[in-house]
Amino acid sequence: MSITVQATNRPRLARLVRLEWDNVRESHVLLAPEGVLVLNRTGATILRLCDGERTVEEIVEELRTKYDRVSGDEVGDFIGKLAARRWVVLGDG
């Protein structure tokens, strides 16, 4: 399940989740009440940019300065999936 994300949304991590570095798995992880998401490097970078200030559009722009191929749709889909799980809150545009 995914929620449609607008370019003007200002996503942020939900209050009940934490983004951490797991030195056992050597990965960033998103910790929530009933689940753990092991993130790849791109996923972790996206979530670090979800600060409630930046818009989705700005997040995609910033990713483009770091990575070669960045699909706006894929970023939106990633954020939308986490929003559907209520781990990310889509702030208003």
Place this chain on the structure above:
Amino acid sequence: MDRPFGMLAELTYACPLHCPYCSNPLNLADYKDELDTEEWQRVLSEARALGVLQLHLSGGEPLQRRDLVEIVACARELGFYTNLITSALGLSRRRAEELKSAGLDHVQISIQADEQSLSDRIAGTPSYERNIAAARMVKEMDWPLTMNVVIHRHNIDRMGRILDLAERLGADRIELANTQYYGWARRNRAALLPTRAQLDRAEEVVREARERLRDVMEIIYVIPDYYSKYPKPCMGGWGKNQLTVTPNGNVLPCPAAHTLELPRATVRESSLASIWAESPLFNRFRGTDWMPDPCRSCDRREVDFGGCRCQAFQLTGDAARTDPVCHLSPDHEIVAEVVRTANQEENRDEDELVPRVMTVRGSNLPTADISENERSMS
């Protein structure tokens, strides 16, 4: 081998409540020699090194441990996500503030129903008012709150009102899980199992509430597995994602696994890592090689992992059989019969709930009539 993500730390089986659906072991006397603070700190440190990230602090009532704040502080220092599962009896403002500063991430408060007389009757002690006050305090302190309600025949028709209460309290999540029939709950199964009509009505209420509260509250609803076509994927696979440590340091693949006839593993004798990787208890049902048919050749063998080993043992006497809940199990008739009986009109409301007796020694200990292995009774 997979690394575990979650650990259920059962800090104590002491509990002020007497819930008839208690799933803790029947022989509480065996668990009196509880791990001390230092032992728990060592277990937490070993668990983190093994890869555990989520720590569920439970019991019994974990607030009965005087060192709970120390345990939480140690867990947060190690990097765990910490979750307290509590009746909230004993959660004073001061204790709550101490837990918050120690870094406790999330609080789950259980209530028994949406109104005082029924809730207190099910809990076997006046607790409702204090539960509600504690839930309000948790929200005032800006803590994420989950309400837990164990669902059964006596409260399932109040699902709408239970959801209204959770909404009024501002819960972030609510878990409405039908009773699982382990431990003391097995004794009360006939009085707890809802009818199909009750389940249908409840499902409709949940569906409507999920739609209406989509942006407000996450609603988790678990039907009784006796009514499922396929068994629950117990613990997401045996020795795959989760482990449990009991108050006296026994390590289990699931909280009910103490009922199985497998050698005990304890943190007092071995490290958590060696128990996870090497103990017969964790290896017996790991993966799919142990499976008999119909599981062995089933497409769902890595979806539900043959269901619950403890339920297979409880109902058939053999923990290696397919969970009888599965409609493909050769033993499914055992479950079908229980469901048929629960749906016969003449059996409605005849069965009294037997409150959990917390006496650990003496005449209140259960006898063979509530044996955890039904086949041994016949």
